[in-house]
Amino acid sequence: MKLRVTTFVSTILLLGASSVAIAQDAPTGEDAATVLKGRPYSPNADRGFPDQVLFGDTHVHSALSADAGGGGTSLMPRDMYRFARGEQVNSNTGQPVKLSRPFDFYMLTEHTDGMGVITDIMKGAPNIMADAQGKAFHEAFAKGGEDAKQASIDLIAQFSQGTLSEALLYQPGSAGYDNTWRDLVHAAEEFNDPHRFTTMIAYEWTSLTEGNNLHRNVIFRDGPERALQVVPFLMAPPAGSPNPRDLWKWMQNYEDTTGGDVLAIPHNPNLSNGIMFALNDTFRDGEAFDPEYLKTRSTWERLVEINQTKGTSEAHPMLSPADDFADYELWDWSNLDLSAPKTPEMLATEYVRETLKNGLAMGAENGTNPFKLGFVGGSDIHTGLTTQDDNNFFGAFAWMEPSPKRAASEAKANTELDIGYKGWQYATPGPTAVWATSNTRAAIFDAMERREVYSTTGPRITLRFFGGYDFSAEDIKTRDLARVGYSKGIPMGGDLVASDGASPNFLVYAMRDPVGANLDRIQIVKGWVDQQGETQEKVYDVVWSDARQQGDDGKLPPVGNTVDLAGPTWTNDIGTAELGTVWTDPDFDAAQHAFYYARVIEIPTPRWPAYDAVRFGVEMPAEVKLITQERAYSSPIWHTPDE
Known part of the structure; x- marks a missing residue:
């Protein structure tokens, strides 16, 4: 098992919190070095600890994801990277759009299953037109508008319920799948500009069980020389599995065979109907977790997506009635495809604060906390346009790009169960913020792996949080909080x-x-x-x-x-x-x-x-x-x- 947790002991020794008295006649040269006792005069020299806060998106889709491209998204990976680094582009509905500030890093996470199929559906490839479902989807998507929107909803529902045609479940080894993955990796490499704009190689493992969302975003520390030795792990058999145990085995094998490094981030859990952080093994008829499961999960899943465009999963008023701020951007009516309503007992194994508490109890009982999770954001935007400012929001899907009707429009509905929601209930998504030593793949990944990260719901708020036993009230007065924080305690x-x-x-x-x-x-x-x-x-x-x-x-x-x-x-x-x-x-x-x-x-x-x-x-x-x-x-x- 891997575990990379970067420490800063040498820096802490060099940059202790106590001040150094300087004589009135300041010494120079060797005399100055003696007085400073090995510490540089410049407070910015040899810092070692993370001193850069970087903002990025860890979860976003282009037209290459079937539920995006089918619904009207036309922006491709390279369009997205240009937009994310600050360039103006035309949206999927032809509207000019630009960010107020570029991102520092970006992770394109296309859905694993059927990777490449939407391209063939849209152009009506012979193998697609020979399949009844494939032909129906092609015709609906070609109509555009409400027909394309409904077709994208139907595609998700059929995939989540296991009724999608095998002809549409492209598998590794097929030209469509392998070429798409290869191009995604190459696009990330083309736009990776260390210390200015970092692009991470990533994908979204698209596990669904009867409409319950168990997705994970899988993030590579590595470049194409390692990432192209593999193809993404799927949900659908025979190449894949919906069981996260099998994803973790894939991750272990990737590291063992390539020498690389990878982590998995559970999707915003509020659409899992209580399955994402269940207290027993739902893939083994609800039996108790075994020690191997607890240890393996705590190794590979050190973060959770706490908010995105489909709501916030930090807390819920039913679980935290004394918390006046718990009622915030809640999506608590159903699972992903609206096939089953949410019940109150499901909330305790979906919302993150309750999950952290459950993890404490499990750790106290058996010594391993499987839910020891840091917090990241992630847009889950399917337009190719991560727009996080309320005055510049281009929606979660192409049908939600700016228009007079989008806020009041019906987004999705199950009339039989009387479940549905409107466009206005989508939230502007927040970024992931990392405290890193540099704007590079390695430094960003390492910050995520040691959980020195935080999430916002949109604004680029700067946040430091340290714990220890020696902080004093005077410490908050210093303008170099990081030095004090790392020397006297430990970070978030x-x-x-x-x-x-x-x-x-x-x-x-x-x-x-x-x-x-x-x-x-x-x-x-x-x-x-x-x-x-x-x-x-x-x-x-x-x-x-x-x-x-x-x-x-x-x-x-x-x-x-x-x-x-x-x-x-x-x-x-x-x-x-x-x-x-x-x-x-x-x-x-x-x-x-x-x-x-x-x-x-x-x-x-x-x-x-x-x-x-x-x-x-x-x-x-x-x-x-x-x-x-x-x-x-x-x-x-x-x-x-x-x-």
């Missing part, structure tokens, strides 16, 4: 071991997006296992803006609202540009397994349908949410008792 994604019963303290700092909204507050979310073996949670407001006072109930009053929907716009007259503090857990118990993560909340701002209402001059239905409070989530820090 790391582990704290009990220290003689001492309560840990946490250094947390956030700065607003330079072109975005002010910050309302920073919270620390704690989960733990109590003495009776039950899981618990609490959300602490640790620092906030505008000199507000907590009430007798411990609640902090709302920050206010400056949104003007006639603009739409807002002002930064409330909130603050940066927040930071050193917080000590007042309820700490050294005998308890626990986790802590930071959640940063912005002041209210207009949501994307508010811009549609003004620009197209349309009145939105009352149900449409027009105001949001964007946020960021750090990866957790775990506390393990010293047993």
Whole structure:
């Protein structure tokens, strides 16, 4: 089993937190070196620890994914890379579109199953037209509009229910499949520009069980010399399997045979109907997880996609009724293809905070926590255009590109089960932020593997989160927080071991997006296992803006609202540009397994349908949410008792 966790011991030794006294007559040359005791005078020299925050997308599709290309997406991988690095392109509906700022890194994750088939369906290749399903799909996609949209929905449903024709399930070894994979790898290599714009080789393992989403995004650390030694692992037999155990075997074999490195990120779990983080093995008739499963899952899956365009999976009001911010961009009505309704008992094994708590309990019981997960974002956009700003949102699918009707349009429905949702319920997706030593494949991958990553719901908020036992209130005053954080503690994604019963303290700092909204507050979310073996949670407001006072109930009053929907716009007259503090857990118990993560909340701002209402001059239905409070989530820090 692999495990690459980069440490910075040498740097910490060189860059300790204590200051160095300098004589009034500053020495030079060898005398200066003696006074500095091996540390460079320049605070930026020989840093070693991650000092670059990089923003990117870890989950996005081009026209080569069947549910994208069939539904009207025409942008191909090279178009996407040009757009992501900052160039203006024409959208799938012919509208000019450009990002306000380029991405630092990008990962194109085409669906594994049927890779290459949509190209043949669209052009009506002979083998497609000879198949009844293939011909029907070709004719529907060729009509465009609502026919193509419905055909793309039908394609997903038939694949997820196992009724898609074998002729449309291209397998490795076929020219269509192999050529598509090879071209995807070559396109990533063409646009990879280390230290400026990094493209990672990746794919989306498209596991579905009766419509329940078990997808994983598989990310390579490597270039084409290793990635082209393999083809992606599929869901459909005979080359694939829907069981994640088999994906992990594929990953192990890849590393063993190529010497490369790979990781898997579970898809936003809110469309799995409780299967993604089930507490038993659903592929073995619900039997208990064996030790090998627990160890293997914790090795290969160190991250989870906590939010994307299909909603946020951090928390749910039914699971966290005391959390005033849990009701945020929820998709809690069904599974991926709307074939089965969501029931309340499914939520506990879908939402990430509850999953982290379940992992603590499992780790306390058997020594291995299979759900020790850092947080990433990911757009899951199927237009080829990752647009994360509310004033520049080009939708999740081609039918959702800007138009007067898109917000109120029906996105998908199952009339028999009375389940459905509208276009406005898609969210602007957030980026993955990584703390890396450089903008390169290796550095970005290593940051992800050690979980020194965080997610936002769109804005490029800067967030630092460290845990330790020696932070003081004075530490937050330094302008070199990273040096203090790494020298006195461990960063997000790391582990704290009990220290003689001492309560840990946490250094947390956030700065607003330079072109975005002010910050309302920073919270620390704690989960733990109590003495009776039950899981618990609490959300602490640790620092906030505008000199507000907590009430007798411990609640902090709302920050206010400056949104003007006639603009739409807002002002930064409330909130603050940066927040930071050193917080000590007042309820700490050294005998308890626990986790802590930071959640940063912005002041209210207009949501994307508010811009549609003004620009197209349309009145939105009352149900449409027009105001949001964007946020960021750090990866957790775990506390393990010293047993």
